[in-house]
Amino acid sequence: MIEMKNVYKKYPNGVVAINGLNIKINQGEFVYIVGPSGAGKSTFIKMMYREEKATSGEIFVNGMNLSTLKNKEVPYLRRQIGVVFQDFKLLPRLNVYENVAFALEVIEENPSKIRKRVMDVLDLVGLKSKVRMFPDELSGGEQQRVSIARSIINVPKVVIADEPTGNLDPDTSWEIMKLFEEINARGTTIIMATHNREIVNNMRRRVIAIEGGLIVRDEHGGDYGYEI
Amino acid sequence: MKSSTVGRHIRESVKSIGRNGWMTFASVSAVTVTLLLVGVFMVIMMNLNKVADDLENDVEIKVLIDLQADATAEETLQQQIKGMPGVESIKYSSKEHELNGLIKDFGDDLSLFKQSNPLRNVLYVKAENPQQTAKVAKKIDALDNTYEVLYGKGKIEKLFHFLNVSRNVGIVLIIALLLTATFLISNTIKITITARRKEIEIMKLVGATNWFVRIPFVLEGMWLGLLGSIIPMTAVSILYAQLHKAVAPRLQGEIFQILDVMPFIFEIDLLILLMGVVIGVWGSFMSVRKFLKV
Numbered sequence: 001m002i003e004m005k006n007v008y009k010k011y012p013n014g015v016v017a018i019n020g021l022n023i024k025i026n027q028g029e030f031v032y033i034v035g036p037s038g039a040g041k042s043t044f045i046k047m048m049y050r051e052e053k054a055t056s057g058e059i060f061v062n063g064m065n066l067s068t069l070k071n072k073e074v075p076y077l078r079r080q081i082g083v084v085f086q087d088f089k090l091l092p093r094l095n096v097y098e099n100v101a102f103a104l105e106v107i108e109e110n111p112s113k114i115r116k117r118v119m120d121v122l123d124l125v126g127l128k129s130k131v132r133m134f135p136d137e138l139s140g141g142e143q144q145r146v147s148i149a150r151s152i153i154n155v156p157k158v159v160i161a162d163e164p165t166g167n168l169d170p171d172t173s174w175e176i177m178k179l180f181e182e183i184n185a186r187g188t189t190i191i192m193a194t195h196n197r198e199i200v201n202n203m204r205r206r207v208i209a210i211e212g213g214l215i216v217r218d219e220h221g222g223d224y225g226y227e228i
Numbered sequence: 229m230k231s232s233t234v235g236r237h238i239r240e241s242v243k244s245i246g247r248n249g250w251m252t253f254a255s256v257s258a259v260t261v262t263l264l265l266v267g268v269f270m271v272i273m274m275n276l277n278k279v280a281d282d283l284e285n286d287v288e289i290k291v292l293i294d295l296q297a298d299a300t301a302e303e304t305l306q307q308q309i310k311g312m313p314g315v316e317s318i319k320y321s322s323k324e325h326e327l328n329g330l331i332k333d334f335g336d337d338l339s340l341f342k343q344s345n346p347l348r349n350v351l352y353v354k355a356e357n358p359q360q361t362a363k364v365a366k367k368i369d370a371l372d373n374t375y376e377v378l379y380g381k382g383k384i385e386k387l388f389h390f391l392n393v394s395r396n397v398g399i400v401l402i403i404a405l406l407l408t409a410t411f412l413i414s415n416t417i418k419i420t421i422t423a424r425r426k427e428i429e430i431m432k433l434v435g436a437t438n439w440f441v442r443i444p445f446v447l448e449g450m451w452l453g454l455l456g457s458i459i460p461m462t463a464v465s466i467l468y469a470q471l472h473k474a475v476a477p478r479l480q481g482e483i484f485q486i487l488d489v490m491p492f493i494f495e496i497d498l499l500i501l502l503m504g505v506v507i508g509v510w511g512s513f514m515s516v517r518k519f520l521k522v
Binding site: 049051072075076077078079083089091093102103105106107108110111150154 | 230232233236247426427429430431432433434435436437438440441
């Protein structure tokens with residue numbers, strides 16, 4: 001499903017972010033990526049959807065070899081991956097409906113299918129009643145729901161989330177986590193970088209700890225592990 | 229590409245024009261001012277060129293034929309000149325014809341000379357390339373039965389030099405203006421695009437292809453170019469029509485004329501429109517490039 005073999009990533013400024021990393025994540029798994037800031041979590045995640053390219057080593061996602069993938073093929077990789085960000089990355093001038101439909105429009109989906117799909121997904125994230133509202137009229141949790149709706153609208157096999165609860169209060173974070181759990185229950189792989197100890201410790205899943213560009217711990221049903 | 233996508237691109241690009249009101253205004257003003265300058269300059273340049281051509285085409289070589297030459301000798305000379313490379317046309321004019329011309333220009337007093345005509349038979353020769361006149365004249369001078377070869381020596385060299393210099397200066401100025409315009413527009417569109425950086429980033433992240441991202445911006449650049457060329461086209465058309473009305477009658481009968489309003493204005497307008505579109509498209513194309521690397 002997702003596999004990394006001996007992956008290195010060195011940035012042009014000389015920083016080695018990933019230092020010979022090996023990992024295998026199966027379809028349908030729910031994985032937390034934990035580790036201190038600057039450990040390489042973001043680089044690890046960005047390499048999966050080719051925002052960053054590995055300096056050496058091989059990365060496979062859904063059977064595609066990312067090290068040999070041509071730049072013009074990257075859009076087709078990304079259509080199989082949903083991405084959720086800490087800062088939501090919604091378009092402020094589009095309303096809820098348009099923000100979600102946007103992801104289908106840009107991949108040239110049939111207009112007749114867009115409406116139904118968008119409404120279905122908004123129903124799933126519980127925002128069906130707020131389709132006409134703009135991002136600045138929504139709470140943080142609602143905005144993150146919109147961004148999750150956008151990430152799953154293509155029915156991707158993998159959803160990658162980079163600290164999706166980083167900007168949210170504890171209660172809202174739990175609601176968002178329940179949503180991810182629901183998506184995972186439909187067979188979608190979830191890979192989530194997080195600093196949220198409470199969530200990791202209470203919703204036990206596979207935990208991968210990254211430090212200094214290497215995996216230092218990989219356990220199923222593990223805990224957050226870092227003491228403050 | 230699907231037709232629904234084409235529609236979306238067009239809608240998006242038009243929407244963006246309205247949405248970025250002030251930026252649109254800035255871009256369009258930049259295009260307008262530059263194209264206006266370029267347009268006015270082109271009108272001046274092309275008319276100068278026309279005047280230069282007219283003047284050049286008026287330059288001809290006057291070959292005075294030797295008095296000893298009989299009809300056959302004159303015929304041979306004509307054939308020889310006609311056969312020369314670089315000669316466009318040749319016209320024979322008898323001395324009677326020449327005198328009549330003088331009488332017409334200077335009055336009947338000259339009729340006295342009809343008794344004993346002091347003039348010579350003349351050949352008027354035109355060079356294919358007016359700038360080669362001096363060369364052709366020299367060659368004719370070397371032939372038999374020529375008394376004198378006249379072509380405004382010294383004067384036409386100066387005229388040609390002046391025309392060549394002014395042509396080159398004009399071309400350099402037009403190119404410089406166009407480059408400045410492209411730079412201005414490309415910069416303005418860059419600001420428009422920078423404001424929409426987030427949008428491009430999200431488009432790329434959800435799997436839009438580069439062309440999908442690029443086309444609305446390129447279209448927007450095209451609209452800006454089109455909008456920016458409206459005022460210059462109208463202004464240049466009206467101004468030239470007025471100018472032509474005022475100047476053309478005064479040049480009646482002169483050896484040089486300015487260009488007729490039609491089809492000249494049509495050509496100029498088309499050129500302005502084309503430049504506006506090319507500048508807009510190219511400018512936005514260049515600007516969007518670096519934002520696609522997400």
